Amino acid sequence: xxxxxxxxxxxxxxxxxxxxxxxxxxxxxxxxxxxxxxxxxxxxxxxxxxxxxxxxxxxxxxxxxxxxxxxxxxxxxxxxxxxxxxxxxxxxxxxxxxxxxxxxxxxxxxxxxxxxxxxxxxxxxxxxxxxxxxxxxxxxxxxxxxxxxxxxxxxxxxxxxxxxxxxxxxxxxxxxxxxxxxxxxxxxxxxxxxxxxxxxxxxxxxxxxxxxxxxxxxxxxxxxxxxxxxxxxxxxxxxxxxxxxxxxxxxxxxxxxxxxxxxxxxxxxxxxxxxxxxxxxxxxxxxxxxxxxxxxxxxxxxxxxxxxxxxxxxxxxxxxxxxxxxxxxxxxxxxxxxxxxxxxxxxxxxxxxxxxxxxxxxxxxxxxxxxxxxxxxxxxxxxxxxxxxxxxxxxxxxxxxxxxxxxxxxxxxxxxxxxxxxxxxxxxxxxxxxxxxxxxxxxxxxxxxxxxxxxxxxxxxxxxxxxxxxxxxxxxxxxxxxxxxxxxxxxx
Ligand code: HEM
Numbered sequence: 001x002x003x004x005x006x007x008x009x010x011x012x013x014x015x016x017x018x019x020x021x022x023x024x025x026x027x028x029x030x031x032x033x034x035x036x037x038x039x040x041x042x043x044x045x046x047x048x049x050x051x052x053x054x055x056x057x058x059x060x061x062x063x064x065x066x067x068x069x070x071x072x073x074x075x076x077x078x079x080x081x082x083x084x085x086x087x088x089x090x091x092x093x094x095x096x097x098x099x100x101x102x103x104x105x106x107x108x109x110x111x112x113x114x115x116x117x118x119x120x121x122x123x124x125x126x127x128x129x130x131x132x133x134x135x136x137x138x139x140x141x142x143x144x145x146x147x148x149x150x151x152x153x154x155x156x157x158x159x160x161x162x163x164x165x166x167x168x169x170x171x172x173x174x175x176x177x178x179x180x181x182x183x184x185x186x187x188x189x190x191x192x193x194x195x196x197x198x199x200x201x202x203x204x205x206x207x208x209x210x211x212x213x214x215x216x217x218x219x220x221x222x223x224x225x226x227x228x229x230x231x232x233x234x235x236x237x238x239x240x241x242x243x244x245x246x247x248x249x250x251x252x253x254x255x256x257x258x259x260x261x262x263x264x265x266x267x268x269x270x271x272x273x274x275x276x277x278x279x280x281x282x283x284x285x286x287x288x289x290x291x292x293x294x295x296x297x298x299x300x301x302x303x304x305x306x307x308x309x310x311x312x313x314x315x316x317x318x319x320x321x322x323x324x325x326x327x328x329x330x331x332x333x334x335x336x337x338x339x340x341x342x343x344x345x346x347x348x349x350x351x352x353x354x355x356x357x358x359x360x361x362x363x364x365x366x367x368x369x370x371x372x373x374x375x376x377x378x379x380x381x382x383x384x385x386x387x388x389x390x391x392x393x394x395x396x397x398x399x400x401x402x403x404x405x406x407x408x409x410x411x412x413x414x415x416x417x418x419x420x421x422x423x424x425x426x427x428x429x430x431x432x433x434x435x436x437x438x439x440x441x442x443x444x445x446x447x448x449x450x451x452x453x454x455x456x457x458x459x460x461x462x463x464x465x466x467x468x469x470x471x472x473x474x475x476x477x478x479x480x481x482x483x484x485x486x487x488x489x490x491x492x
Pocket of ligand 1 (some may be wrong): 034037141205209261264268270309310311312313314317318337402405408409412413421422423424425427428431432435436
C-alpha cells in the first residue's frame with residue numbers, strides 16, 4: 001500500500017487490491033484495478049438466499065435459457081407479494097464478509113427496482129407514458145436492502161458502482177481474465193443475460209472502460225506527489241520533467257478510456273436503450289414517484305427519494321474534475337452534479353475528496369500552468385510550455401468524454417423519447433451541456449492566459465485542439481438551442 005502524507009487527511013491507494021480479504025469493502029481504489037471492485041464480483045449466494053437467487057433468475061424479460069421471465073408477463077409483483085420470504089435475519093450470519101454483503105446489495109437492488117418499475121415497463125410496452133410506479137416497497141425487500149445497504153455504505157436503492165454496472169459482471173472463462181468478450185452480466189432486467197444484447201453492451205462497455213482506470217489513478221497520484229515535492233521550493237528541472245511525465249500518463253490513460261467508450265455505438269443500439277432503461281430510473285425528480293417511495297416498516301414509513309442508476313456516479317471524470325480544479329457554474333444543474341457525488345462507494349468518495357483537497361492545497365493548477373512567477377531559464381520555459389500543452393490535452397480528453405456523452409444522449413435518448421429526465425433525475429437537454437460548456441470555457445481560459453507567453457503558442461497539438469474545441473462549442477450551442485426550442489425548455 002502507498003501512503004501519501006498531507007495535511008488533507010492522508011489517503012491510501014492500494015497497490016495490491018487484496019482480492020482475498022473479505023474483511024475489506026468490495027470497493028477500494030487501487031493502482032491495479034482503479035475503480036473496479038478489488039476482486040471480481042461474487043456470483044453465488046449462500047444457500048439461505050436461494051429464494052432470492054431463484055426469483056432473480058426467473059425475473060428478466062428474457063431469462064438465461066431464452067424463455068420469457070416474470071417481467072415479460074408482468075408477474076413479478078404478484079410473486080413478491082404472495083410468496084417471497086423476508087431473508088433479512090440470515091444476513092447477520094455473513095455480515096463480516098463485505099464483498100458478499102455487496103453481492104446481496106446488488107441483488108436486492110435489482111429486485112427492488114424491478115418491483116417498483118414493473119407497471120411502468122408494461123405501459124411502455126403498450127406505447128403509453130410511464131404512469132406511476134409502485135409507491136411502496138414491501139418489507140420483504142425493504143428490510144433486507146436497507147440492511148445490506150447500511151453495512152456496505154450504499155443508498156438503499158440501485159447504484160451504478162455497487163450494483164448495476166461495476167458489481168455486476170462475471171468471467172465466462174476465469175483463465176481468460178477481464179477481456180470484453182469474456183465478461184457476462186450476473187443480473188439483468190431485459191435481455192442482458194445475452195451478451196450480444198444492447199442491455200449487456202451498455203453495461204459491459206462501462207466495465208470495460210473502468211477496467212482501464214488503474215493507470216489513471218496511478219498517474220494522478222504521481223502528479224500530486226511530484227507537485228508536492230516541488231511545493232517546498234522552486235521546482236527543479238527534474239521535478240518539472242517528472243510532473244510532465246505524470247500529466248502525459250494521464251493523457252494516455254484518458255485516451256484509452258475514451259477509445260473504449262467509442263465502442264458503445266457498436267455494442268448497444270440506440271433504439272434499444274429506452275426499453276431496458278425503464279428499470280434503472282430513480283425516485284428523485286421522476287414523474288413515476290411524485291411523492292417518493294415508502295419502505296414498508298422503515299424510516300417511520302415516510303416516503304424516501306433516491307437518484308437512479310447513472311454513469312454520472314462513475315469516478316473517472318469526477319477524478320479529473322477534482323484534479324484539474326474544473327470551475328463549474330453556480331447553477332441548479334451543478335447542484336445536481338454535486339448530489340451525484342454522494343452515490344458511490346465510500347472509498348471512491350473519500351479518494352475524490354482527497355484529490356480535490358490535495359490539488360487545492362498544492363495550488364496544483366497555478367503550479368502546472370506557471371501562473372505564479374516567470375520561468376527561471378529557457379529550459380524551464382520550454383518545460384512549462386509542455387505542462388501547459390499537456391494540461392490542455394487532459395482538458396481535451398474530459399471534453400472528448402463529455403462531447404461523446406452529449407452525442408449518446410442525443411442519439412439514445414433525445415431522438416427516442418420525450419421523457420424529460422434522465423435515469424439519475426437530471427434534465428435531459430440541459431444538464432450534460434452545463435458541464436461540457438464549463439470544460440470548453442476552461443480550455444479557452446487556460447489557452448488565452450498562456451499562449452501569448454510562447455513564440456508559437458502552446459505548440460501544434462494544443463493549438464489544433466483549441467481550433468476543434470471552438471468549432472464544437474458552436475455546434476453544441478446550436479444543437480442545445482434546437483432541442484430546447486422543440487421541447488419548450490429554458491436554456492438553463
Ligand atoms: C448509451 C450510452 C450512455 C447513455 C445514453 C448515457 C446517459 C447519461 C445521461 C442521460 C446522463 C445524465 C445524468 C443522469 O442520469 O441523470 C449521464 C451522465 C454521465 N454518464 Fe452516461 N450514458 C451513457 C454511457 C456512459 C458511459 C459508457 C460512461 C462511462 C463511465 C458514462 C458516464 C457518465 C458520466 C461520468 C456522467 C456525468 C457527466 C458529467 O459529469 O458531465 N456514461 N449519462
